[in-house]
Amino acid sequence: MTGTAPLLSMRQLSWSVGGMSIVDDVSLDVAAGEFVGVIGPNGAGKTSLFNLLTGLYKPVAGRIMLAGRDITGLAPHRRARLGLGRSFQASAIFASMTVHANVQLALQAAAGGLRSLRRTSDDRILHVLSDVGLSMLATRPAGLLSHGDKRKLEIAMLLAAAPAVLLLDEPLAGVATADIDSLTEVIADLAAGDSGRAVLMVEHDLDVLLGLSTRVAVMHQGALLAYGSTAEVMADPAVQRAYLGAAT
Numbered sequence: 001m002t003g004t005a006p007l008l009s010m011r012q013l014s015w016s017v018g019g020m021s022i023v024d025d026v027s028l029d030v031a032a033g034e035f036v037g038v039i040g041p042n043g044a045g046k047t048s049l050f051n052l053l054t055g056l057y058k059p060v061a062g063r064i065m066l067a068g069r070d071i072t073g074l075a076p077h078r079r080a081r082l083g084l085g086r087s088f089q090a091s092a093i094f095a096s097m098t099v100h101a102n103v104q105l106a107l108q109a110a111a112g113g114l115r116s117l118r119r120t121s122d123d124r125i126l127h128v129l130s131d132v133g134l135s136m137l138a139t140r141p142a143g144l145l146s147h148g149d150k151r152k153l154e155i156a157m158l159l160a161a162a163p164a165v166l167l168l169d170e171p172l173a174g175v176a177t178a179d180i181d182s183l184t185e186v187i188a189d190l191a192a193g194d195s196g197r198a199v200l201m202v203e204h205d206l207d208v209l210l211g212l213s214t215r216v217a218v219m220h221q222g223a224l225l226a227y228g229s230t231a232e233v234m235a236d237p238a239v240q241r242a243y244l245g246a247a248t
């Protein structure tokens with residue numbers, strides 16, 4: 001990394017439950033424009049790390065900084081307002097409403113509720129729909145979309161809040177093979193160009209994830225085993241032993 005301060009920074013982040021250490025002393029810096037793949041065997045602590053970042057879990061030790069600000073003690077909605085976005089669950093989509101209306105709702109929620117209703121910009125909705133390739137489906141009820149297109153809609157809803165950091169937890173899970181490529185293209189663009197965004201993504205499909213990532217973080221038994229370029233990480237004997245040799 002250059003002299004620029006990291007967009008997202010974790011320092012000695014730890015979380016345990018019932019005396020069992022789940023996330024163990026993780027320190028990690030992510031710069032704007034980076035796409036970080038987070039990998040590790042089942043139960044390595046990847047989702048727990050995301051839960052710490054979004055504020056669903058409270059760390060037992062350590063700090064989280066977003067754009068230089070300490071967000072460790074902030075509630076999830078305050079982190080979201082400051083630019084930390086996590087992919088919506090499928091249940092956040094209103095099936096009977098159109099694609100356009102779903103993004104409009106997300107935009108209103110991000111802008112602070114109904115009082116902002118009239119100020120909601122249609123341009124912004126069209127823009128995020130175009131970003132995820134759903135412009136042609138704007139008037140379709142969301143419930144009629146394919147699984148892959150629902151994932152794109154979730155991403156559009158996330159983009160409505162103009163996040164600086166995006167956390168994606170297995171966005172390709174359950175998506176039909178035929179839809180994987182176009183969804184992957186949408187995801188690849190999220191940290192690209194001058195977006196100034198950073199993306200962290202957990203994904204079990206290693207081929208896809210390594211193809212997208214500028215750096216890879218490997219977790220094992222709650223700890224950060226390695227963090228570096230795909231080539232560095234994959235050549236690391238400890239990673240090969242702990243992860244690639246393990247059944248996932």
Ligand SMILES: Nc1ncnc2c1ncn2[C@@H]1O[C@H](COP(=O)(O)OP(=O)(O)OP(=O)(O)O)[C@@H](O)[C@H]1O
Nearest residue numbers: 017022040041042043044045046047048049202219
């Ligand atoms: N709220 C919780 N209460 C108790 N145990 C938990 C909780 N959250 C996570 N764990 C445990 O922490 C460990 C790590 O889980 P986590 O879901 O973070 O792993 P993961 O790397 O995301 O795994 P996977 O790849 O299977 O999704 C698991 O043993 C899990 O059972």
